[in-house]
Amino acid sequence: MTLPSSSKIIIIGGGIIGCSTAYHLAQMGQDVLLLEKAQLTSGSTWHAAGLVGQLRSSANITQLLGYSIDLYNKLEAETGLATGWKMNGGLRLACNQERWTEVQRQATTAHSFGLDMQLLTPQEAQDLWPLMDIGDVVGAAFLPTDGQASPSDITQALAKGARAKGAQLLENTPVTEILTEKGEITGVRTPQGDIACEKLVLCCGQWTRTLAKSIGVTVPLVSVEHQYMITEAFGVPSDLPTLRDPDRLTYYKEEVGGLVMGGYEPNGIPWAQNGIPDPFDFQLLESNFDHFEQLVELALPRVPALETTGIKELINGPESFTPDGNFILGEAPEMANVFVGAGFNAFGIASGGGAGMALAEWVAKGEPPYDLWPVDIRRFGRPHTDEDWVRARTMEAYGKHYTMAWPSEEHSSGRPCRRSPLYGALQNSGAVFGEKLGWERPNWFADAGEDAHDIYTFDRPNWHAPVGREHKAAREAAVLFDQTSFAKFILKGPDAEAALSWIAANRVDKPVGSIIYTQMLNDHGGIECDLTCVRTAQDEYYIVTGTGFATHDFNWISRNIPEGMNAQLVDVTSSNAVLSLFGPKAREILEQCTRDDVSHDNFAFGQARTIGIAGCPVLALRITYVGELGWELHLPTEYALTVFNALHDAGAPHGLRNAGYRAIETLRLEKGYRAWSSDIGPDHTPDEAGLGWAVKMKSNIPFKGREAVQAQRDSGVKKIMATFTCDGDVILSGRETIYRNGERCGWLSSAGFGHTLGKSIGMGYVRSDEAIDKEHVLSGEYELEVATRRVKAEVTLAPLYDPKMAKVKS
The missing domain is CATH 2.40.30.110 (Aminomethyltransferase beta-barrel domains)
Structure with a gap:
């Protein structure tokens, strides 16, 4: 086939994600070209186990996986190619009371999202899966609409469907270089010649990180060896449900009258730490029976027949995994018109149909079909640029794949990474730290004699009483939070007000010293950002948002500055520490630390000004997220410890306490304050969220999303x-x-x-x-x-x- 000179959209990678994306783009009538360096499925798709489950902790990711199943149900009839898809249901076992509680909570989550997850007795589970011993089983959950598929067959069917709608898929066409000009994508280079494009989609599996890095795009994934064995046939019925046995770290599915058995061991083996060998197509790694033995020992008591059944093959195929166990979708924040679909953590087949649909819409329309924050590439940040950090965290996530998913569980690897200048002082005060985007943040403080670490449970945890103590101090005296990890930006330039006025739903044409709480909306009226802006000068705003939203919000603001406007956005997160002083006695404490007038008459709510504390210039914001009198104190990092000590010296007689992020959560729930990514997001409008008061509809000022808000108010x-x-x-x-x-x-x-x-x-x-x-x-x-x-x-x-x-x- 002759190489085309250009295509509007080029997809690199012919696995299930690339072919699904091509299929959906072609269905939308887009001009799309897929390039595969070898043959379709030759990366990791061909050796995937092929279990298809749906339930995730996010409603929208569950919906996305449900789309995969709907697609697989009809794909064979549409294309004439067999897919190996069987909706034989999926079982999940619980072998202790804590796991049974987790399964019961998962069943409720399933009901919340509209899935029919049924709780079964051990005997009912065995009736569905007669091969297993149920001596230690407490209960089980069954999802009738789960199933299994043949990864290669589904991919070939998607490829045929894509070609039928006009997509071109070229095999044996490796991309040797991504071409850019002045920071914009222009095309790709292959051994057969260059191909121009407007948009580029990277669906290259474990090769994606290196290829993306060549143009300055961060895709935090690494390769991990993943093994499963295929037994000889021994009469296993073809309609046997898939089985997940998380307490024994294993999974099972029927395969030609035998079983596939694999799992997620706690001591996974990273692969290709110094680069993936070339070529590596349709290749496997050497079977590691010694390493796999730990899973066999866990599996044998569950399926005694494995003792006497021959092993046909032990597959050892590397897969790409990510630091949080979720896959990566979306437009790269570093470069417009470059999209990523990679890092599927061994559930690429379950995700393939839905992820391809969502990515295709993102590419064609510039936005996903619904909020996909749990998998959005913009959830990552600075630590994720370092491969060693990513690998350490990813190996921990791999080892936790089947361990208990405790409420509020923290990761331990790659820590400490980013530290506030107060880290040592807080540690000495009994801080128990959590981590967000690499930042060490105090979750709670242990008093003398208390265990200064988290003990996880589905009951009231060991931090329940300490958090209650901090909560009480906030309501009755005063607390001090270290919120240095806040993401902080400066928007500056002659057109700063005009640009922010377009992006922000609330009015920003306020006097210098005003604080503006605002949402930023998409064209459907959905909330893309929820943040605070301080007008610090006629041509400057200081913008504060949540720690985990640093990349996302910076990207949203910067790419929505109207063309031709002179306004620049700068990230100053690392420059400023933040100490939040809240509580009914906050003013009394602050008055003892500064000569500036902080009385209510002179320093009203919603105002910001620079005050002096112990020789330090402090930008004080009279604002609250806990429902009490108080200030956020923003100051250069070198002054942080001085101001921290001054506040504690003044606050000691007033009962001032250090407090952590878990108290912030309990306090904001009592006040009804919304949290972006859980309570509000791109699928929720201000009016739905009870935030319509913060939208400037009474003015005639245009802003992004205004028409959608008005349309909703009409209907x-x-x-x-x-x-x-x-x-x-x-x-x-x-x-x-x-x-x-x-x-x-x-x-x-x-x-x-x-x-x-x-x-x-x-x-x-x-x-x-x-x-x-x-x-x-x-x-x-x-x-x-x-x-x-x-x-x-x-x-x-x-x-x-x-x-x-x-x-x-x-």
Whole structure:
């Protein structure tokens, strides 16, 4: 085939993700060319195990996997090629009480997302999977719509479907160089010649990181050896469900009358640490029976027949894994029109159909079909540019693939990485740190005699009382949070106000010294950013957002500055430390540290000004995320310890305490403050989230998303954010199902314990097929499904805690 000179869209990589993306782009009528260095599936697709499960902790990722199944159900009829797809269901075992609690919570999550996950007795599970011994089984979960597939066959069917709609797929056409000009993508170089393109899609599996790095794009994935064995046939029925046995770290599926058995050992083996050999096509690694023996020892008691069944083959094929166990999709923040679909953590077949659909829409329309934050490439940041750090974290994530998914569990590898200048002082004060985007952040503080580490459980954890202590201090005295990890930007230039006015939903044409809380919306009115802007000069704004959103929000703001406007965005995160002083005694403490007037009359809420503390210039923001009087104090990092000590010296007589991020969470839930990525995001509008008051619709000022907000106000909202409370010792952790008048209407987006209330609190959207209003929400009788058990819940649309009234709603 003659090499084309150009194509609007070029996809590199002919595995299931590349072929699925080509298939969906071709379905949309796009001009697309796929280039594969060898033959289709020759990377890691051909040796994938092929289990297809759906349930994930995110509703939208679950939806994406469900799309895969819908596609696989019809693909054979559409293309005439067999796919090996069988909807034979999927079983998951629990062999101890803690795992059974996890499975019950997963079943509730499934119900929240509309999946029929059934809880079974051990005998019922054995009836479905007669090969197993159930002596240690406590219970099981069954998803009838899970299944298995032949990875190569599905990929070839997708390729045929893509070609039928006009896509070109060229094999034996390696890309040797990505061509750019002045920081923009222009095409690719192959041994047969150059091909120009407008958009480039990297679906190269474990080769993606190196290829992307050549143009300055970070794709944090590494290769890990992954083994599974294929037995001789021994009469295994073809309709046997897939089986996951996480307590024994193993999985099973039927294969030509025998079994495939693989798993995720705690001591995985990284591969190709010094580069992938070339060529490496349709190749496997040497079988490592010694390493695999640990999984065999776990499997034999479960499937005794394996003792006497011959092993046909032990497959050892490298796969790409990521630091958080989620795959990577989206447009690279470093370069426009370069897209990535890679790092599928050995569930690329389950994800393939949906990921290809989502990536194709992202490429063609400039946005995903729905919020895909858990897999968005912009969730990564500075630590992920270092391959050694990525490998250390990824190997930990690999080893945890089947371990218990504890609430609030932290990773331990690659730490400490990024440290506030107060790290040592906080450590000496009993801080128990968590990590976010490489930053060490105090989660809670242990007093003398307390274990200064997390002990994970599905019950009340060991930090419950210490967090309650910090929570109480915030409500009754004062607390100090180290929030240095906040992402901080400066938008500066003659057109800074005009640019920000277009991007921000709230008014930013305020006097110097004003704080503006605002969302930034997409064209559908969905919330892309939720942040604070401080007008520090006529031509300058200081922008503060969440630690984990540094890459995402910087990318959103910078790429939405209207063309031709003179405004520059600079990341100053590492320049400034942040100390947040909150509580009813915050003003008394601050007054003792500064000569500046911080009285309410002179320093009102929503104002920012520079004050002096112990010789240090401090930008003080009168704002709160915990529902109490207080200030965020932003200051150059070299002054942090001096200011920290001054505040503690002044605060000691007033009961000032250090406090951590888990107290921030409990405090904000009582106040009803929303959190981006859980309660609000691209799929939620301000009006749905109860944030319509922060949108400048009464002005005639144009802004991105305005038309969508107006259209929704004309037609009404179909979901409304509400807050729920439960009496008794009910533990809420998020994703519990919401029932209104006995009908499922949503799920909790975030949850925790309100120490002032003495109750569990959850936030979530009450949803309907028709337009609804506040009266609809408040008139319902509510229950929450918690680990498959329904409990009565009270609903409110107002904050549970009101500091002005010094009372709570019970």
